[in-house]
Structures are given as structure tokens and as C-alpha cells.
Amino acid sequence: MRSDVSAPTVIALLTDFGTSDPYVGIMKGVILGLCPTAQIVDVCHEVPPHDVLAGVLMLRGAYRYFPSGTVFVAVVDPGVGSARRAIAAEADGRTFVCPDNGLLSGVAKETSIVRAIELTNSEYFLPRVSRTFHGRDIFAPVAAHVATGTKLDVLGPEIDDLVTIPLSEAVRTADGWEARVIYIDSFGNAITDLREDAVRDTDVRQLRLSVAGTTIVGLSESYAAVREGEPVALVGSWGYVEIGIRDGSAAERLRVRRGDAVTVSSRRVEALE
Amino acid sequence: MRSDVSAPTVIALLTDFGTSDPYVGIMKGVILGLCPTAQIVDVCHEVPPHDVLAGVLMLRGAYRYFPSGTVFVAVVDPGVGSARRAIAAEADGRTFVCPDNGLLSGVAKETSIVRAIELTNSEYFLPRVSRTFHGRDIFAPVAAHVATGTKLDVLGPEIDDLVTIPLSEAVRTADGWEARVIYIDSFGNAITDLREDAVRDTDVRQLRLSVAGTTIVGLSESYAAVREGEPVALVGSWGYVEIGIRDGSAAERLRVRRGDAVTVSSRRVEALE
Amino acid sequence: MRSDVSAPTVIALLTDFGTSDPYVGIMKGVILGLCPTAQIVDVCHEVPPHDVLAGVLMLRGAYRYFPSGTVFVAVVDPGVGSARRAIAAEADGRTFVCPDNGLLSGVAKETSIVRAIELTNSEYFLPRVSRTFHGRDIFAPVAAHVATGTKLDVLGPEIDDLVTIPLSEAVRTADGWEARVIYIDSFGNAITDLREDAVRDTDVRQLRLSVAGTTIVGLSESYAAVREGEPVALVGSWGYVEIGIRDGSAAERLRVRRGDAVTVSSRRVEALE
Numbered sequence: 094m095r096s097d098v099s100a101p102t103v104i105a106l107l108t109d110f111g112t113s114d115p116y117v118g119i120m121k122g123v124i125l126g127l128c129p130t131a132q133i134v135d136v137c138h139e140v141p142p143h144d145v146l147a148g149v150l151m152l153r154g155a156y157r158y159f160p161s162g163t164v165f166v167a168v169v170d171p172g173v174g175s176a177r178r179a180i181a182a183e184a185d186g187r188t189f190v191c192p193d194n195g196l197l198s199g200v201a202k203e204t205s206i207v208r209a210i211e212l213t214n215s216e217y218f219l220p221r222v223s224r225t226f227h228g229r230d231i232f233a234p235v236a237a238h239v240a241t242g243t244k245l246d247v248l249g250p251e252i253d254d255l256v257t258i259p260l261s262e263a264v265r266t267a268d269g270w271e272a273r274v275i276y277i278d279s280f281g282n283a284i285t286d287l288r289e290d291a292v293r294d295t296d297v298r299q300l301r302l303s304v305a306g307t308t309i310v311g312l313s314e315s316y317a318a319v320r321e322g323e324p325v326a327l328v329g330s331w332g333y334v335e336i337g338i339r340d341g342s343a344a345e346r347l348r349v350r351r352g353d354a355v356t357v358s359s360r361r362v363e364a365l366e
Numbered sequence: 367m368r369s370d371v372s373a374p375t376v377i378a379l380l381t382d383f384g385t386s387d388p389y390v391g392i393m394k395g396v397i398l399g400l401c402p403t404a405q406i407v408d409v410c411h412e413v414p415p416h417d418v419l420a421g422v423l424m425l426r427g428a429y430r431y432f433p434s435g436t437v438f439v440a441v442v443d444p445g446v447g448s449a450r451r452a453i454a455a456e457a458d459g460r461t462f463v464c465p466d467n468g469l470l471s472g473v474a475k476e477t478s479i480v481r482a483i484e485l486t487n488s489e490y491f492l493p494r495v496s497r498t499f500h501g502r503d504i505f506a507p508v509a510a511h512v513a514t515g516t517k518l519d520v521l522g523p524e525i526d527d528l529v530t531i532p533l534s535e536a537v538r539t540a541d542g543w544e545a546r547v548i549y550i551d552s553f554g555n556a557i558t559d560l561r562e563d564a565v566r567d568t569d570v571r572q573l574r575l576s577v578a579g580t581t582i583v584g585l586s587e588s589y590a591a592v593r594e595g596e597p598v599a600l601v602g603s604w605g606y607v608e609i610g611i612r613d614g615s616a617a618e619r620l621r622v623r624r625g626d627a628v629t630v631s632s633r634r635v636e637a638l639e
Numbered sequence: 640m641r642s643d644v645s646a647p648t649v650i651a652l653l654t655d656f657g658t659s660d661p662y663v664g665i666m667k668g669v670i671l672g673l674c675p676t677a678q679i680v681d682v683c684h685e686v687p688p689h690d691v692l693a694g695v696l697m698l699r700g701a702y703r704y705f706p707s708g709t710v711f712v713a714v715v716d717p718g719v720g721s722a723r724r725a726i727a728a729e730a731d732g733r734t735f736v737c738p739d740n741g742l743l744s745g746v747a748k749e750t751s752i753v754r755a756i757e758l759t760n761s762e763y764f765l766p767r768v769s770r771t772f773h774g775r776d777i778f779a780p781v782a783a784h785v786a787t788g789t790k791l792d793v794l795g796p797e798i799d800d801l802v803t804i805p806l807s808e809a810v811r812t813a814d815g816w817e818a819r820v821i822y823i824d825s826f827g828n829a830i831t832d833l834r835e836d837a838v839r840d841t842d843v844r845q846l847r848l849s850v851a852g853t854t855i856v857g858l859s860e861s862y863a864a865v866r867e868g869e870p871v872a873l874v875g876s877w878g879y880v881e882i883g884i885r886d887g888s889a890a891e892r893l894r895v896r897r898g899d900a901v902t903v904s905s906r907r908v909e910a911l912e
Contacts, residue, residue, distance in 0.1 A: 100402035100403065101402060102393070102400050103402075103404065103706050105391065105395065107388070107391075110825070111825040112385065112658065112681075112683065112684070112685055112826045113683070113685035113824075113825045114683060114697075114825050115653070115682050115683040115700060115701040116876075117681075118653075118680055118681055118682035118701055119682075119700075119704045121680045121681075121703040122649070122651065122701065122705035122706065122709070123377075124680055125649050125680065125705070125706055126704075126705070126706035129646035129647060129649075129678065129706070130647065132402065133680070134391055134394045134398065134406070134731065135385075135390075135391055136388045136391035136392075136395075137385065137388040137391055138385070138386060138387070139385055142825075142826055143886055146534075150386045151387075154392075154527035155388040155391060156390060158392045158395040158399075158502065159395035159398070159399065160395065160398055160399035160402065163395070164854050165883050171862075171863075172863055173861060173862065173863065173885055174860060174861020174862060174863045174864070175863030178503065179850065191618050217709065223874075223875075223876045224861035224873070225861055225862065225873065225875050225876050226875075226876030229704065230876075233674055242379050268789075274836075275405035278386075278387045278389075279383070279384040279386045279387050279415075280415060306694065314447060314497050315446060315447020315448065315497035315498055316444075316446065316447060316498065317444075317445055317446065317447045317448030318447070327497070327498065328496075329496075329498050329499075330389075330496045330498050330502065330503075332782045340444055342415055342424055349672065360531065373675035374675060374676065375669050376668070376675075378664065378668065380661070380664075385658065405671055405675070407667045407668065407671065408663075408664055408667075409664035409665075409668075410658065410659070410661040410664055411655070411658070412658055412659035424660075424661045427665075428661040428664060428665050428668065431665045431668040431669050431672075432668035432671070432672070433668065433671055433672035433675070433773065434672075436668070493650075501717065528833055544710075549697065551660045551662075552656070552657040552659045552660050552688075571846070584728060587720060587770050588719060588720020588721065588771055589717075589719065589720055589771035590717075590718055590719065590720045590721030598696055600768075600770070600771065600905075601769075602771050602772075602773065603771050603772035603776075611691055613717055623737060625738050627659045
């Protein structure tokens with residue numbers, strides 16, 4: 094999308110640091126010291142603490158909406174200070190800088206990782222590296238260097254054994270899918286692992302979704318398709334089937350939780366009676 | 367204020383998306399893909415979910431502090447996916463991009479809407495428009511296009527019937543005003559709908575304000591004018607009379623809530639006894 | 640770090656305004672009206688309301704990671720509207736704009752304040768100054784002017800009697816230190832006032848730390864050095880000894896609170912039995 098050669102590079106941050114400490118601000122200070130013109134964007138800093146899987150899903154849902162050339166810094170890093178590697182990877186025209194703990198598993202499912210590097214060249218780190226805050230000391234400065242044109246190959250040796258974590262995916266059954274709630278957003282919408290394209294050839298008005306004791310018939314086109322307070326299932330903005338309540342929280346009212354099973358049946362309703 | 371022709375355009379975002387999901391970050395990614403030099407500013411993302419009126423008040427209180435030329439994207443959008451229109455409007459040298467659900471009612475009370483357009487030209491949207499996330503698919507890209515110089519008239523037909531929602535306003539009574547608490551900020555200060563200019567010709571030391579069973583005599587000049595823990599009424603930074611507690615939360619200690627009546631009397635105190 | 644003459648100036652904001660009101664956004668609007676190319680960064684806006692000391696610690700922990708030339712705006716200002724002065728100060732190549740209530744006490748301990756100015760020249764304020772929101776009306780516009788090249792000496796008279804607040808510091812004892820928990824971060828890590836360099840010449844594996852009824856033996860190198868759920872003491876990213884729990888919150892599990900005493904003994908463990 095960007096033809097302007099001198100356009101500032103986007104550095105997009107995803108962490109579990111929250112916003113009540115100065116940690117994220119400090120990372121931005123480090124970045125701007127090295128790349129003064131960076132366009133720094135917060136993807137999200139409220140990944141639940143140490144919840145790598147939530148980080149995986151957010152990164153998967155977000156990355157493609159950022160311009161080609163974006164450098165992502167993703168830090169959900171329970172293993173900071175241990176032997177886990179620090180990496181930079183290239184995929185789909187973007188660069189990802191993060192700990193090697195599976196954070197890129199979602200991106201890797203959507204597109205191929207073109208190249209991955211272990212970050213070993215400490216010339217691109219802060220002069221002094223702590224054992225507890227690699228976001229500040231390693232990931233932020235490396236991202237800033239990449240944003241100013243540093244090539245990945247000077248950052249360390251290429252590797253081909255990235256850690257991955259398995260991602261839940263709806264399983265085809267005789268008459269539908271066994272799906273799972275993988276994410277609950279702050280509106281209380283429950284996003285499942287049933288992809289949009291899986292249901293594309295189905296008569297979605299006939300689908301029956303059962304979750305946490307509630308059954309919803311048919312996928313709607315939007316929340317506004319049902320009456321206020323009513324449950325609704327639809328293909329949401331994440332590209333997955335999600336369950337919501339018009340003007341309310343499905344998580345609260347239907348008591349849906351992350352990990353809950355969602356049984357999806359495409360048998361015609363008549364056939365059930 | 368801005369004379370520098372090449373100054374980056376400010377795109378200011380106001381939503382009810384919160385910050386615990388990547389939704390706002392995704393909107394920023396979309397904007398920067400289309401307008402790489404934008405100065406993106408968060409006005410606020412913690413409008414209570416679906417609370418259009420709170421969005422109206424925040425936008426009214428904030429817009430004039432942003433430079434001329436700012437493009438606001440306001441998304442509090444319970445009707446997303448329904449027939450509600452998407453609009454762009456010009457007022458006071460700024461542009462506002464939002465759903466047509468009354469969000470501009472506050473701005474329209476302060477200044478005149480010069481022009482309003484229904485956003486129908488999908489060339490300026492993302493290629494694929496979801497039914498649940500117009501912030502990403504319509505409002506963000508339209509704002510980015512406007513920021514890069516796209517004129518409103520190519521975005522769709524002009525309209526003159528914007529949805530408005532009535533805004534509470536203090537009512538003159540025989541000896542004062544019947545006002546209402548319209549907003550409670552995070553410090554617990556209760557902002558009323560009694561405008562600064564309404565009380566300008568009054569001897570404010572004589573005013574008696576009664577709210578939730580507490581009576582406060584006189585408008586003070588600042589929170590520091592009373593002792594710690596004491597209630598105080600003053601003309602606040604919103605340009606309205608507000609009720610606070612020095613170094614404390616009026617909402618908590620006085621149990622004031624949004625919507626509460628505030629009786630303001632300018633009768634001399636002596637006359638009451 | 641910045642050699643590029645035309646690099647945009649960083650304006651870094653630290654406040655207790657939270658993010659649920661448009662207050663911070665309004666300050667940014669004001670800044671961009673006066674300095675359109677500013678790189679605005681949030682250090683943190685969740686300083687607990689009116690907790691100047693917490694602001695002091697965050698500023699002390701963060702400032703050196705921002706590039707030389709950064710203009711900090713720090714607003715934790717319970718005395719807004721009172722006689723407290725508004726100031727700008729220069730230290731370590733950065734400028735700090737804030738109320739004169741001790742906010743710079745931490746910076747002043749790390750480096751020397753080169754110059755301090757009382758902000759009296761209202762030409763650099765917004766045309767109309769409220770009594771309740773100097774962040775918007777004084778501090779933001781002054782910072783923007785400084786970022787565009789305005790020299791401190793035109794802003795007001797030099798002063799040499801900045802308000803300072805005493806900072807807790809671990810006290811040397813016969814066999815160790817009497818320290819104190821000064822900050823609890825959002826991960827639940829308890830940061831003490833025992834500086835890294837104080838323990839540098841000690842055999843840290845021999846240190847015994849007692850806090851809130853728990854004793855921890857030895858400083859570890861990272862959280863990952865202990866088993867999940869176990870307490871750990873280490874030199875953290877703030878440059879101070881801190882107490883944490885691997886993959887958990889020390890604040891919750893050990894019931895540690897800000898202000899708690901931490902007794903640190905360097906007597907050999909054998910000697911105690």
C-alpha cells in the first residue's frame with residue numbers, strides 16, 4: 094500500500110505488560126532513540142500476563158491489517174532470562190521480533206515464515222542487557238534497528254526450528270463441527286476456532302450452535318439482526334464464527350468461557366424432530 | 367495554529383473498543399497503510415460500551431483542542447451492520463467520520479455542521495467490508511483518505527438529516543437552575559449540564575448546589591480552595607459546573623451518579639433562614 | 640543517540656489521568672496544534688490518582704531510556720489551582736515540565752538539575768487558563784513550545800528552591816540492609832529501595848530476604864531460575880532488588896504491599912543455625 098519511499102516505518106507493539114507501569118513507554122523511548130521517525134503503534138498491551146496463546150491469536154488477527162514493512166515487537170515472555178531464544182522472523186513482508194516461545198504460531202499458520210534468525214549479535218541490543226526485561230534491552234532496540242534498515246542476517250544465525258504451539262481448530266464431524274471458544278473479547282463476544290471458509294458452502298441459516306447450554310439457530314449477518322439481549326452467531330471480524338449478544342455480553346449472560354466446546358450441526362432443523 | 371503546509375494530519379480516534387483487544391491497533395494499522403505520515407492520537411477508547419451519549423459528551427469536550435484540519439474517527443456503534451448510515455461531516459475546520467447515530471450532536475450544538483456526506487463510495491473502504499467492524503473496514507480507511515487530501519464530495523451524497531440525540535441542559539428556575547449530572551470522570555468528579563456562561567453574571571459565592579443529599583455553598587475557584595476530603599463545586603475544565611471532593615472521589619463519597627438532579631439556587635443564603 | 644538534526648522531538652507524558660476520560664487525548668491535541676511533528680509517547684497515565692511519589696519513581700525509572708532532547712510532561716497535581724508553582728527543568732539533556740510538588744525528586748537523585756524555571760510567562764500557555772486542568776492549559780503548550788525550540792529562559796525566572804520529597808532508601812545494618820517495598824508493578828513484582836550497586840560486592844547467593852513473613856535465600860538471575868509458583872528475589876529492570884513469583888503475583892501470593900519492610904541479611908546461612 095505504501096509507495097512513498099520515505100514513509101516512516103511502523104513499529105507495532107504487542108505485550109502483556111499492561112499500561113499501569115512505565116514498561117511500554119520505556120520500550121518506546123528506546124525505539125525513538127534509535128529510530129526517531131518510527132510510527133509506533135500499540136496493537137495491544139493487555140494480553141493476559143504470560144498467556145502466550147492469547148498473544149498468538151491477537152497477532153494472527155491483527156498483522157495483516159498493518160502495512161507491508163511493519164516491524165512487530167511481540168513480548169509475552171514468561172521465560173525471560175531462561176535459555177529460550179530471542180528471534181526475528183520475516184513473513185508476508187513484515188518482520189516479527191519476539192521470544193521464541195511459539196508467539197508466531199498463528200502467523201505461521203496463515204502465511205509462511207520466509208526466514209527466522211536467532212538474535213545473538215549484541216551490538217544491536219542495549220549496551221547492558223538485564224535478565225528480566227528483554228522487551229527494553231533486546232526486542233525494542235533490534236526492532237528499531239530493523240526499522241532503520243538493518244538486515245536480519247547481521248542479527249544472528251538463521252534457524253529453522255522455531256518453537257510452535259498447537260492451535261485449536263474446529264474438527265469436522267458427521268453433520269457439522271466440534272469447535273471451541275478460543276478468545277473472549279472485551280464486549281463479551283466469544284470467538285470460536287471455526288473458520289469462515291469452513292462454513293462457506295453450508296446453508297448457514299440451518300446451522301445449530303450449542304455452547305454452554307444455549308442453542309442458537311443460524312448464522313446472522315450482524316449483531317443488529319437480532320433483538321436486543323438476544324444471542325446471535327455470526328462470522329465476526331476475526332474471520333471466525335463468533336457468538337455474541339446484541340447490546341450485551343455473551344460471556345456474562347450465556348456464561349461462555351474460553352475453552353468451552355461449541356457443537357455446530359448443519360443437520361436440517363426438521364430432521365431433528 | 368498550523369502554518370506548516372507539510373505538517374502531518376492528525377487523526378484522532380474515539381471509540382468504545384477498550385484497550386484489551388487489538389481492535390484499535392488494527393484501525394491504526396489500516397490508517398497507516400493509507401496515510402503513512404498521519405499523527406494518530408487516541409482521544410479515548412473507554413467510552414462505556416454502546417454508550418453513544420458518553421461519546422457525544424467526550425467529543426464535544428475534546429474536539430476544539432485539536433488542531434484545525436484534524437480528522438476525527440468516532441466509533442460507538444451499537445447499530446453496526448444495520449441500516450444506520452456511515453457519515454463524514456465537516457465542522458469548525460475539522461472532519462468527523464462516524465456512524466450516523468447522533469455522535470455529532472454535541473459538536474453540532476457548539477458549532478455548525480458545514481457539510482455532511484453519507485459514505486457510500488466503497489472505493490474508499492477496505493476491499494472487503496465486514497458486518498461487525500466498520501471501524502476497521504469503513505471509518506479508518508475513509509479517515510486516512512481524507513487525511514491524504516480526498517475531498518468529502520467524492521465519498522458519497524450530501525445529506526441534511528443527520529440523526530441527533532437530545533442533550534440535557536440545565537433549566538432556568540425562579541431562583542436558579544435545575545441541572546443534571548451528565549458525566550462522571552475517573553477522578554469521581556461529577557460534571558453537570560450547567561454551562562459556565564449561564565452562571566457568569568451570578569454572584570457565584572451565593573450559589574447553593576444540592577445533589578444526592580449534599581448541599582454545597584458557593585462555586586470555588588479550584589479543588590485546592592477547600593480542605594482535603596471536602597466537597598466543592600466549581601466551573602471545571604469541561605466548561606460546565608462540576609462537583610468534586612478535594613483529593614477524593616465525589617462519585618464515591620457523595621454517592622453521586624450520572625443522571626442525578628442538581629438543584630442550584632442563587633437565592634441569598636440569608637433569605638433562606 | 641540522535642544525530643539527525645531534523646528528527647522530531649519526543650514529548651513524553653506521565654500523568655495520573657487514567658485513560659477512561661479524554662484528558663490525555665486533549666493534551667495531545669494541544670501539543671500537536673503547536674508542534675505538529677512531535678513524537679508523543681505515553682510513559683504511563685495510571686499513576687494512582689494524586690500519588691506524587693509513584694510518579695516520582697516512574698519518572699526516575701523511565702527518563703534515561705528516552706532520547707536526549709526529550710521533553711517530559713509530568714502531571715500528578717493534587718494542588719492544581721493552588722499557589723504551587725508550575726516549572727520547567729533541565730537535567731541530563733532532557734527537559735521536564737510539571738508542577739513544583741516534588742515530582743522531579745527521583746530524577747534529581749540520579750542526575751543534577753541543571754536549571755529550573757518557574758513558568759510565569761503566559762504567552763506560552765493556552766489563551767485561557769482554567770484552575771483545574773493545567774495539563775491542558777499550561778504544561779502541554781509549554782512542552783510543545785520547548786519542543787519547537789523555545790528556550791527555557793523566556794518562560795519565566797530561574798529558581799533554585801524546587802520542592803523535593805524524601806525518597807526511601809535501604810539502610811545499611813550490621814549484617815545487611817533494612818529495605819522497603821516502594822512500588823508494586825502490574826505483574827505483582829515488589830520493587831524495593833535496595834539499589835543494585837549496594838549489593839554488588841556481596842555474595843548474593845548468601846543473602847536472606849524476609850518480607851511479609853516469607854524468607855527468600857539468595858538473589859537469582861531471573862524469574863526463570865526458580866520453579867513455577869516459587870518466590871524469587873533478584874535485581875530487576877528498575878535497577879533495584881525486587882521480589883517476585885515465577886509466573887505469578889508476589890503481591891497476591893506473599894501478601895506484600897507497598898511500604899512493607901524487607902530485612903536483608905548477608906550473614907552466612909550456616910551462621911544462623
